[in-house]
Amino acid sequence: MPDGVQLSRRTLLKASAVAGGGFALAATFPMAGRATAVSGPADLNAFITIRPDNTITIVGKNPEIGQGIKTMLPMLIAEELDADWDSVSVKQGMTDAAKYGPQLAGGSFATPMNWMPMRQAGAAARAMLIAAAAQRWGVDAASLATEPGRVVQPGSSRSATFGELASDAAMMDVPDPASLKLKDQADFRIIGRAIGGVDSPKIVRGEPIFGVDTQLDGMVYAAFERSPVFGATLKSADLAAAKAQAGVIDAFKVAANPQASLVEGVAVIASNWWLANKARASLSPQWDNGEWETHSTKAYAQAAKDAWASGKSDEVFAEKGDIDATFAEADRVLEAEYSYPFLAHVAMEPMNCTALMHEDGTMEMWAPSQTPQGGQQAVAGYLGVEPSQVKVHITRMGGGFGRRLNNDYMVQVAAIAKEMPGTPVQLIWSREDDLRSDFYRPAGWHKMRAAVNADGKLTGWADHFVTFDLGDGAFNPAAMDATEFPAKYVDNLKFEQTKMATAVPMGALRAPRSNALSFVMQSFLDEVAHATGKDLPTLMLELTDGVEAEPETQGFVGPQPGFSAPRLQAVTRKVMQMAKWGQPVADGHALGFGFYYSHMGYFAEVVEASLDARGNPVVHNVWTAGDVGSQIINPFGALNQVEGSIIDGIGQAIQLAVEIEGGAAKQSNFHNYPLPRMPMTPKIHVEWVLSDNAPTGLGEPALPPVIPALTNALFALTGKRVRSLPIDPQVFA
Amino acid sequence: MAHRVTINGETREIDAPGDMPLLWALRNELGMVGTKFGCGIGMCGACTVHVDGQATRSCSMPLSAVADKQVSTVEALEQTPVGQALQRAWLDGDVMQCGYCQAGQLMNATALLTNNPNPSDGEIDAAMQGNICRCACYKRIHAAIAKVARDEETANA
Numbered sequence: 101m102p103d104g105v106q107l108s109r110r111t112l113l114k115a116s117a118v119a120g121g122g123f124a125l126a127a128t129f130p131m132a133g134r135a136t137a138v139s140g141p142a143d144l145n146a147f148i149t150i151r152p153d154n155t156i157t158i159v160g161k162n163p164e165i166g167q168g169i170k171t172m173l174p175m176l177i178a179e180e181l182d183a184d185w186d187s188v189s190v191k192q193g194m195t196d197a198a199k200y201g202p203q204l205a206g207g208s209f210a211t212p213m214n215w216m217p218m219r220q221a222g223a224a225a226r227a228m229l230i231a232a233a234a235q236r237w238g239v240d241a242a243s244l245a246t247e248p249g250r251v252v253q254p255g256s257s258r259s260a261t262f263g264e265l266a267s268d269a270a271m272m273d274v275p276d277p278a279s280l281k282l283k284d285q286a287d288f289r290i291i292g293r294a295i296g297g298v299d300s301p302k303i304v305r306g307e308p309i310f311g312v313d314t315q316l317d318g319m320v321y322a323a324f325e326r327s328p329v330f331g332a333t334l335k336s337a338d339l340a341a342a343k344a345q346a347g348v349i350d351a352f353k354v355a356a357n358p359q360a361s362l363v364e365g366v367a368v369i370a371s372n373w374w375l376a377n378k379a380r381a382s383l384s385p386q387w388d389n390g391e392w393e394t395h396s397t398k399a400y401a402q403a404a405k406d407a408w409a410s411g412k413s414d415e416v417f418a419e420k421g422d423i424d425a426t427f428a429e430a431d432r433v434l435e436a437e438y439s440y441p442f443l444a445h446v447a448m449e450p451m452n453c454t455a456l457m458h459e460d461g462t463m464e465m466w467a468p469s470q471t472p473q474g475g476q477q478a479v480a481g482y483l484g485v486e487p488s489q490v491k492v493h494i495t496r497m498g499g500g501f502g503r504r505l506n507n508d509y510m511v512q513v514a515a516i517a518k519e520m521p522g523t524p525v526q527l528i529w530s531r532e533d534d535l536r537s538d539f540y541r542p543a544g545w546h547k548m549r550a551a552v553n554a555d556g557k558l559t560g561w562a563d564h565f566v567t568f569d570l571g572d573g574a575f576n577p578a579a580m581d582a583t584e585f586p587a588k589y590v591d592n593l594k595f596e597q598t599k600m601a602t603a604v605p606m607g608a609l610r611a612p613r614s615n616a617l618s619f620v621m622q623s624f625l626d627e628v629a630h631a632t633g634k635d636l637p638t639l640m641l642e643l644t645d646g647v648e649a650e651p652e653t654q655g656f657v658g659p660q661p662g663f664s665a666p667r668l669q670a671v672t673r674k675v676m677q678m679a680k681w682g683q684p685v686a687d688g689h690a691l692g693f694g695f696y697y698s699h700m701g702y703f704a705e706v707v708e709a710s711l712d713a714r715g716n717p718v719v720h721n722v723w724t725a726g727d728v729g730s731q732i733i734n735p736f737g738a739l740n741q742v743e744g745s746i747i748d749g750i751g752q753a754i755q756l757a758v759e760i761e762g763g764a765a766k767q768s769n770f771h772n773y774p775l776p777r778m779p780m781t782p783k784i785h786v787e788w789v790l791s792d793n794a795p796t797g798l799g800e801p802a803l804p805p806v807i808p809a810l811t812n813a814l815f816a817l818t819g820k821r822v823r824s825l826p827i828d829p830q831v832f833a
Numbered sequence: 834m835a836h837r838v839t840i841n842g843e844t845r846e847i848d849a850p851g852d853m854p855l856l857w858a859l860r861n862e863l864g865m866v867g868t869k870f871g872c873g874i875g876m877c878g879a880c881t882v883h884v885d886g887q888a889t890r891s892c893s894m895p896l897s898a899v900a901d902k903q904v905s906t907v908e909a910l911e912q913t914p915v916g917q918a919l920q921r922a923w924l925d926g927d928v929m930q931c932g933y934c935q936a937g938q939l940m941n942a943t944a945l946l947t948n949n950p951n952p953s954d955g956e957i958d959a960a961m962q963g964n965i966c967r968c969a970c971y972k973r974i975h976a977a978i979a980k981v982a983r984d985e986e987t988a989n990a
Contacts, residue, residue, distance in 0.1 A: 297927065304935065310933060530873060744969040775965050778962050
């Protein structure tokens, strides 16, 4: 089986004794193209620490947003160490690119990036414990084995706990990671076991572990007033009036810094956040809203219609065959206009960050960030100091969903804290701030065309995508790939796009691009299926019939398997079987299908839906078949991610939209951005299709297919096609 | 002015304006940060505490209105048998993802089972629909509450 990303030869392992006895293994996981050795003693940089009392501490290096990584990465280490999981405690690592390599909660990347390196680190520590036992007993290391938490010699009574061996193990040679034999899947004791989150006991007791729970001596609170209109500048504000309010310590202007995503506004500092936030009302700010005030979702939608009517686009980004001749000769031509709205992330813990500018000019931060290294660099860049001058503690986060990939709030609090050296400042955004200052999931408009020949075969596929010009960032959430399914499986293709200028900030929302494109592509393919007397899963199987898996490619995380039609086929067939596809369902109910491949995961889903008395969609059952490789590492966390993704997607389909009006977001809180609530929860049936591939992540890929599965079910039920999200019940009237 | 409030059995003096929500008195005046801020308008339930045993949104409850009342928070949840049973069920069922809303979920669920030890599925949905879980762990929250109710019924049978 291909194992995916390995511990690099530049990965440095270093062992040392721990003061008071024990063993510490430091591991350096270099960034691509960079290798910096751990400096100083290993115990201070310890990744794995084993103490004489048998307790084991493992560092969780990545930020925890609820995806379960603080539990899962240590499970991988503990497995190959052959630790007793009950003796393991997990410590959150600091932000340190040189030591840990990428520390990122995003892209469902952590599983493929760490599956082998974490196991190899654990196996190295195990080999050193075995070597220590071999030396102590004067026997061949090859005659020894491990049981959870101890080294044993099968066939003899020799046995020692890891704790007893730890101090000696620190003196052993550190093995070459490549020489280590890892466990066979059948021998896993921890991987594959349903293990609860390591922080969960603290959470149910209300212990302070989230970013916003940070408390420091002498800490003050900051609220930030900005214009709801994107791109606005501040003309004036009554700072004196704010300063006169109860509890207010200071109020001052903060200048914009577009490179650091810092907007212009006023910081209000008080002894209590509620007092700071309340004092904003007395600022009476005057804004210059500039050219962006006229921008609105309605205007963007009109511009899309105008672009389609003109027949002209900015750019053709995928083309093959002879698309014009194909449509001219087609037996049937289908045309449809699809659209989806801006969406917000609304993590339950509103954006916040705590910062302390020390008297020596260094900055210390407690940051709920999905990219703390990016935040560290952004703050260092803003302050004009080296990243090493910015110390960033990684806190647990009350959700991320992609919002905390942007570190604007880190720079904002740094801008405030630098004005008050020696005083810790906690910046908190209100829910209104959070909804109106997001990096939104981009809205998008697609004019789709499909050509079908006399044999009912899909011969042509075209899209004029109207989207936004977001520049050339590292990841563009408003872009579409030239390979977007079914591009590879039709002979004649044309993808073109028109890009609109905007000041609305946009970013990645869980399963970026995929969460929108799945709806458009799988819905329009469902239209093709119906037009040719088939159903969508049958069409998907036909389109990919006999197509072999593509060769390995070089992805963000390293070598990764190419797209595999057989894996698509396997999950499709599996979910058809699970949902009894094609068999009768309850009166007034119907089934719909959706497939999507994203973040290296293959998911096929079937939704059973009906309409309630007021014509609103109700989801009763969701069947899901997923292929994320050879092994589900933690079934507890894995299933939780899938269940959450499905409900998240249903909420987006049925009731969520951010509307831009007057250059600002109209939605402001949960009354007009109504997240799913408990009564909406359907029955969710999940099965894993294991395949011969290294495991990949689950934070995202289960979400995209549920949206078209729902809208396709509603078409099967009513004969009315949903082509715009969120679903407008008027479509079915 | 100073307000006298009994929190988790202990009487505290809080020197803050009477219109300050209980949530912000707890979090920033007393440093009791287990109770969470989610929306500030009583729409999400993250800030749920008990006031004289009733589930209450502390973001929308002025400090002046809780004088002479008994407030209890997630920090004291394990002192009640129902609260402790729910904490156990939450861990056994690995309910949470990010966990941020769970203090409010647990406080609301404790109030539900204290008032109605054997709720139907519909009653659980109705009682819990004021509490948003952005990670959407609803299936597990529901199951954990139902399990505690069932275990209680078995114990009393």
